[in-house]
Amino acid sequence: MKIEILGTGCVKCNKLEDMVKLAIRETGIEAEIGHVHDIKKIMEYGVMTTPALVIDGEVKAAGKIPPLEEIKKLLGSK
């Protein structure tokens, strides 16, 4: 599973990354995490508001930090 956090480096974007890492630890899912800071690359996803969470190329959330349990569900839905 490939996970990408889209965000230019703000506190909330980094917090989303921390929460995703926590969700991965707690679920035991194997995943590769990347953080996309480049605004042009973020725009290529059609994302207009960050932070955003992308799982295997699909944007699952944008403009908010989903609760931990929701992140776990999103990870498990793949």
Place this chain on the structure above:
Amino acid sequence: MAECCATETKLIYACSGASDVGEIADRVARKLRDEGIAQMTCLAGVGAGLSGYVQSAKGTNINITIDGCKTACAKKTLERIGVKPTSYILTGFGLVKGETPVTDKIITEIAGKIKSTIGTPAVLEQLVAGGCSCGGKC
């Protein structure tokens, strides 16, 4: 341009329909974007179900749709994904579909009318928890 951590993000969509009022809707949306009133994004991306556009609409404080006529394609496109937009329909401003010249004067007039209502209590009531909720601190 994608917005990071805004406390109040506004996205604007135009129906960009084939008729004269559809063209005016498109140009009004672009004018409002150029004036910094809202970020314009692609209604077609939402209609196509592209995840970035869909999730951006769902994660945004205020989504504004500008439709040329009462068919309201833009409004209904957002409603299909469970988003209730602030809707403007240009025939409701007195424009007549098929009989309205696309002029700078009309575009400026309509944009002015819409600007005067954005930010009113009725619109602000639609603010929901979301965005990055950083209060502008990050």
